[in-house]
Amino acid sequence: MVADPIVSIRDLSKVYRQGEIQVTALNQVSIDIQTGEFVVLMGPSGSGKSTLLHIIAGIDRASSGSVLVQGINVANLTESQLADWRNQNVGFVFQSFNLIPVLTAAENVELPLLLTALGRAERRRQVALALDLVGLADRGHHRPDQMSGGQQQRVAIARALVTDPTLIVADEPTGNLDAKSATDVLSILQALSRDSRKTVIMVTHDPKAAGYGTRSLHLEKGEIVA
Amino acid sequence: MALPLNYNIRNVLVRWRTTLFTVLGIGAVVLVFLGLRALGRGIEATNANTGDSRNLLVVRKGSQAESGSLVSREQFRTLRDLPGIARNAAGEPLVSAELVMIVSAPRRDEVGEANTLIRGVTPRGMELRSQVALVEGRWFRAGQREVVVSSRLARRFAGFEVGGTIKAGPDRLTVVGHFDGRGSAFDSEAWMDADESRALFDREQYSSVLLRPADDSLAAGLIQRIDHDKRLALRAEREVDYYSKQTMTAKPINYLAGILGTAMSVGAVFAAMNTMYASVGARTREIGTLRVLGYSRRSIVLCFLIEGVLLALLGGILGCATAWGLQVELAAFNVSFGTLDFQSFAETVFQFRVTPDLMLLGLGFSVVIGLAGSLLPALRAARLPVIVALKSL
Numbered sequence: 001m002v003a004d005p006i007v008s009i010r011d012l013s014k015v016y017r018q019g020e021i022q023v024t025a026l027n028q029v030s031i032d033i034q035t036g037e038f039v040v041l042m043g044p045s046g047s048g049k050s051t052l053l054h055i056i057a058g059i060d061r062a063s064s065g066s067v068l069v070q071g072i073n074v075a076n077l078t079e080s081q082l083a084d085w086r087n088q089n090v091g092f093v094f095q096s097f098n099l100i101p102v103l104t105a106a107e108n109v110e111l112p113l114l115l116t117a118l119g120r121a122e123r124r125r126q127v128a129l130a131l132d133l134v135g136l137a138d139r140g141h142h143r144p145d146q147m148s149g150g151q152q153q154r155v156a157i158a159r160a161l162v163t164d165p166t167l168i169v170a171d172e173p174t175g176n177l178d179a180k181s182a183t184d185v186l187s188i189l190q191a192l193s194r195d196s197r198k199t200v201i202m203v204t205h206d207p208k209a210a211g212y213g214t215r216s217l218h219l220e221k222g223e224i225v226a
Numbered sequence: 227m228a229l230p231l232n233y234n235i236r237n238v239l240v241r242w243r244t245t246l247f248t249v250l251g252i253g254a255v256v257l258v259f260l261g262l263r264a265l266g267r268g269i270e271a272t273n274a275n276t277g278d279s280r281n282l283l284v285v286r287k288g289s290q291a292e293s294g295s296l297v298s299r300e301q302f303r304t305l306r307d308l309p310g311i312a313r314n315a316a317g318e319p320l321v322s323a324e325l326v327m328i329v330s331a332p333r334r335d336e337v338g339e340a341n342t343l344i345r346g347v348t349p350r351g352m353e354l355r356s357q358v359a360l361v362e363g364r365w366f367r368a369g370q371r372e373v374v375v376s377s378r379l380a381r382r383f384a385g386f387e388v389g390g391t392i393k394a395g396p397d398r399l400t401v402v403g404h405f406d407g408r409g410s411a412f413d414s415e416a417w418m419d420a421d422e423s424r425a426l427f428d429r430e431q432y433s434s435v436l437l438r439p440a441d442d443s444l445a446a447g448l449i450q451r452i453d454h455d456k457r458l459a460l461r462a463e464r465e466v467d468y469y470s471k472q473t474m475t476a477k478p479i480n481y482l483a484g485i486l487g488t489a490m491s492v493g494a495v496f497a498a499m500n501t502m503y504a505s506v507g508a509r510t511r512e513i514g515t516l517r518v519l520g521y522s523r524r525s526i527v528l529c530f531l532i533e534g535v536l537l538a539l540l541g542g543i544l545g546c547a548t549a550w551g552l553q554v555e556l557a558a559f560n561v562s563f564g565t566l567d568f569q570s571f572a573e574t575v576f577q578f579r580v581t582p583d584l585m586l587l588g589l590g591f592s593v594v595i596g597l598a599g600s601l602l603p604a605l606r607a608a609r610l611p612v613i614v615a616l617k618s619l
Contacts, residue, residue, distance in 0.1 A: 054613055057518075059517075059518055059612045059613055059616070060612075060613045079522075079523065080522055080523075083517065083520050083521065083522045083523075084520060086518060086519070086520050087519060087520025088520070092518050092519075094515070094616070096511075098511065098512075098514075098515040098518075098616075100233065100512055100515070100516075101240075101512075102233060102236035102237055102240050103232075103233060103236070107230070107232075107233075111229075111516070111519055112519045112520060114229070114230065115519075115520045115521065159519075
């Protein structure tokens with residue numbers, strides 16, 4: 001018996017308006033993603049892979065169609081509900097790390113937890129666990145500018161998983177990293193999927209990176225072609 | 227939940243150059259506002275610090291100030307003989323009929339002349355005013371064209387030094403001493419013998435009468451009796467109440483503080499706004515990231531409002547500290563200020579007074595500047611669509 005998909009997308013379209021011209025970023029996309037899958041979205045620039053990722057993560061809205069994540073239609077949530085939903089269900093890893101430069105690694109990781117009901121001591125414990133998981137237990141007091149790109153991205157991963165979200169979405173997480181750091185980051189994401197049963201959705205241009213996933217989806221002109 | 231305060235503090239400090247200029251600008255505005263209010267407060271404090279709560283001051287009905295009042299000798303005698311008046315050790319009633327006149331004297335800095343108030347006072351009047359003490363020379367002698375001036379006034383007028391002379395009416399008065407009014411309105415006066423002043427200025431009548439009830443419980447009855455005696459046509463009130471009402475002089479300065487403070491605060495608001503817009507501009511992607519992490523629009527608005535207030539508060543603290551330092555310096559050099567008293571039309575001398583409540587007002591003023599300056603940038607930050615913010619460079 002096949003379990004219900006954690007992400008179920010049906011007839012998803014996204015149309016942008018650029019002046020007088022309408023641009024179709026996604027056209028009638030339908031996919032299901034199961035819990036613990038590591039799905040890699042690939043395709044040329046402008047194929048709609050990042051748009052799809054953003055809509056799944058609840059930071060962009062579809063023009064039509066439905067996106068159910070754990071049975072919740074994300075499109076129906078208000079701005080404020082969406083913010084809470086993202087905090088509790090989605091961990092986001094960006095290409096440029098997007099750490100807050102004035103905060104230390106530990107403070108960056110703690111940011112999503114400040115929106116929860118956890119007490120200070122419990123937050124600190126969770127932060128330490130997350131940093132330990134990405135191999136940066138001893139770097140918590142360092143600011144982003146005192147860390148390498150690879151370390152920064154690992155802090156970003158710690159921040160993404162500290163709330164124990166259902167989904168981890170990564171938008172070209174290795175795009176700004178050297179080969180060694182990229183391998184480290186991909187290994188962590190793979191381990192999260194394989195060992196912790198986290199559902200990981202990653203956008204990448206890199207075929208090597210795609211090799212870490214359990215499934216690859218190719219998009220072209222807003223449609224899934226393979 | 228709001229972002230941690232140290233996030234706001236570090237963001238304010240990390241852009242230290244723009245922060246510094248904005249803080250200096252807001253600090254200057256708070257200083258000007260506070261400085262003017264401190265002058266107004268100085269005048270108010272001078273009046274509030276004047277008089278003895280046991281004394282009653284009697285002036286003509288309808289007169290708001292001694293300088294516009296006339297009390298005849300007959301009225302004075304009636305008052306003196308009222309029952310319930312205190313007596314001194316020699317058994318004399320503690321009643322003083324006084325004449326208040328204005329003379330023009332040259333300023334010490336040679337920038338023209340200004341009016342100064344001369345009070346013809348009796349020995350009982352001096353007895354009734356224990357806050358006035360001789361600090362140099364001697365008191366005037368009865369029947370002599372002598373005057374004792376306040377030491378603060380002496381620093382502002384030429385010829386007011388001991389041994390100097392003051393032109394008064396057709397004659398000149400010799401300064402024989404200086405007194406200290408201990409920060410009261412008497413610091414703006416020169417005192418001479420009451421009878422001699424009436425002779426000098428050729429006046430039959432007095433300006434006011436100061437008296438002390440034998441017991442404080444008699445004060446209300448005495449006031450009522452004087453007020454209701456149709457023959458007298460006088461009114462009485464406690465001396466301290468009379469002076470505390472003489473606040474009209476402070477009003478123009480307080481108005482000026484309000485107008486100038488408001489005008490300058492507009493500039494300060496724009497400075498704060500400029501800094502906060504720059505901050506929002508530089509942190510657009512950061513704002514997008516916070517939104518992705520689950521921070522609501524309200525959290526973002528609150529975050530930038532807090533930063534704007536922090537920035538302005540630093541300016542407010544700077545302005546308050548500078549005003550306080552200025553007060554300490556002015557006090558160390560014994561500097562007094564003078565302005566025209568709109569009730570007596572004489573120069574009134576006062577101190578620059580930065581009080582704790584004024585400093586709180588200054589800090590509150592800076593908070594308002596911070597809120598006004600950061601509201602629009604905060605709203606702009608919150609309204610940015612998450613996806614647009616994230617794609618920002």
